[in-house]
Amino acid sequence: MKLSYYPGCSLHSTAAEFSASTEAVFKALGVELQELGDWCCCGATSGHSLNSYLSHALPLHNLILAEAAGNDLLVPCAACYNSLKAAQTFMAGGSQEARELNQQAGQILEREYRGEVQVRHVVDMLADDRIKALLEERLQKRLAGLPLAAYYGCLLTRPPKVASFEANPEQPRLMDRLLARCGATPVGWTHKNECCGASLAIPQPQLVEQLVGKITAAARYAGAAAIVTACPLCQTNLDSRQPAGAEPLPVFFITEIIGLALGLDAAPWLKKHLVDPLPLLRQQGLLVAS
């Protein structure tokens, strides 16, 4: 099995460990990831905030490259995933604006968008039947009973008609199920998909600290020893902006937890975290010697 891979800007920088753990997990499952050549930024929140044209044209650039490569497109970043899905919805709408954009992009990229490429988020892909079977063979229930809070944030489930691969976007379940399959105990909690403030962290750090404080307090209240995310910006905000006063909770990427359960060497990923997760993992006997 082969997939095209769109890391996005954050995974080449602030969330490098999300990319490294994603690549390692899929490699361990025997799935080949081929990074999309010459991908560009999806525009993210700033794109749709200031420039509607770019919010469609930038993802379209990547969708056309992915169609040329011919495989399904694997996307770990929730914001990239959302932008790509939103652009697909816009193109599928068939408005005059969409048709003109496709013509223009077709001239520039020498290929028009056909609407054939499947865009899959990492969580969505890990829950896919084919991957699920591969996981079942190799996963060990190594996280015995570790209470973890699966945090979905916003852009994996909203807006439901555009982005959600969950049966109930208000009560997403797929990450909880993956955690349970690793032997961990996913906690029931109130802030699974409350917003962390996303990119407002840079212009308004105090506001984001307030939102992060509510999320981490809720996770702690539910008895979680750590939080698990599938979005580079959620991880960065939760990892870096927990308010002083309580012992900070480690914040993992879902692929890091799966990597641990597959027996992969997670130390190089986990060393990049700001809230050191190593003491918790040592305590659980979860670190492979490295």
Added chain:
Amino acid sequence: MAEQQIVPSHQLVAPVARQSGQPVSRCYQCHKCTAGCPVTMAMDLMPHQVVRFVQLGLEEELLKSKTIWQCAACRTCVSRCPNGIDIAAINDALKQRALAKGVQPALPEVAAFHQAFLASVKSKGRVHELGMMIAFKMKTGTYFQDVPLGLKMFRRGKLRLLPEGLKNKARFRALWQGEKGGQA
């Protein structure tokens, strides 16, 4: 106390509906959006009021509001709206309208962030996070905010010193310049 008289005008409904792609006239003020919005504590207009103000044509109040810049685009509103209205998309249309009309953003630091982000994408095709942060700080004068955090991230190899570029820059530029509207 003299009450301000509002003379409803429908002039804003059509352009905002077109620009945002949202059926703004369907809103019947159930307030579900406002009940779920995570950042109302920092807003001067509540999300349901944004839609009502569009219906009433209160353009100046909207374009000068903090709310259109404060929206985190988390899309909780549209997920719960019984009429399927995406208020984040309306806020985007209003932000773009404010910039096009030269209205000073009520949250200049948020506008500066988005501008620094897009400038970074424009120059290389991908965001260079370190360069974008420096540009943002130069623009807003927030030189010392988050510096210890930045250093921590740098030490863990989370911030690249040099930007990455695309191989086919000409193709990317041509696509970028295809823009007809927008303010980036």
